[in-house]
Amino acid sequence: MVAxxxxxxxxxxxxxxxxxxxxxxxxxxxxxxxxxxxxxxGDSVESVTNAQTTELEVQRGVCGIxxxxxxxxxxxxxAHEVRYHENVAVxxxxxxxxxxxxxxxxVHVEVDDVGVDKTATPHEAENITVDVTYDSSDLTYERxxxxxxxxxx
Numbered sequence: 001m002v003a004x005x006x007x008x009x010x011x012x013x014x015x016x017x018x019x020x021x022x023x024x025x026x027x028x029x030x031x032x033x034x035x036x037x038x039x040x041x042g043d044s045v046e047s048v049t050n051a052q053t054t055e056l057e058v059q060r061g062v063c064g065i066x067x068x069x070x071x072x073x074x075x076x077x078x079a080h081e082v083r084y085h086e087n088v089a090v091x092x093x094x095x096x097x098x099x100x101x102x103x104x105x106x107v108h109v110e111v112d113d114v115g116v117d118k119t120a121t122p123h124e125a126e127n128i129t130v131d132v133t134y135d136s137s138d139l140t141y142e143r144x145x146x147x148x149x150x151x152x153x
Contacts (some may be wrong), residue, residue, distance in 0.1 A: 038092060051134045051141065053100070054107055058132050059145060061091050063152030064108075066128060070149065081114045105136035112144060 065087045072083075092109040099107060113129040127148040134141050 007015075007152055050103055050105060050136070054105070054134055055132060055143065055145065057099075058095070058107070058109055058130065059147055059151065060153070061095060062088065062128055062130055062147045065091060066147070066149050067152060079085065084114045085111045088128070104137070105134060107135075108133040 002133075007100045038131070041140055065084065068084055068086065088109060092107075095109065096107055110131045111128060111133050115127040115129075129144060129146045132143050132145060134143075
């Protein structure tokens, strides 16, 4: 009778150890899944933040161009529009070379349209519409942004 009780105790002990190993295995697998999700979503959030930062920096840069050229006082509206295109192209080159050192993304800024107030003398740009292309290993997007003088700080 004593042997029977001893066998039952050993059986319970082996069962408890088996259950402990199963629980430990589930915890390890679950922890691995959570770690993988955290690592994979971290880069995506960072890319979105970089894209938003890029958009804000482009808007501020184009605002500077609007303010500087509006203060210039060019009378010819066509020449004024050409100067905006040229200045945004220079800004694009400068911005690309500046940000290439800090983030692995290609940014391209191009003027789509310049809204010049032809009734004012000298002519002033009311708004500039630019196409921004952001391309990194995680995120690629194209966006058209309309920037008016009112948007500038």
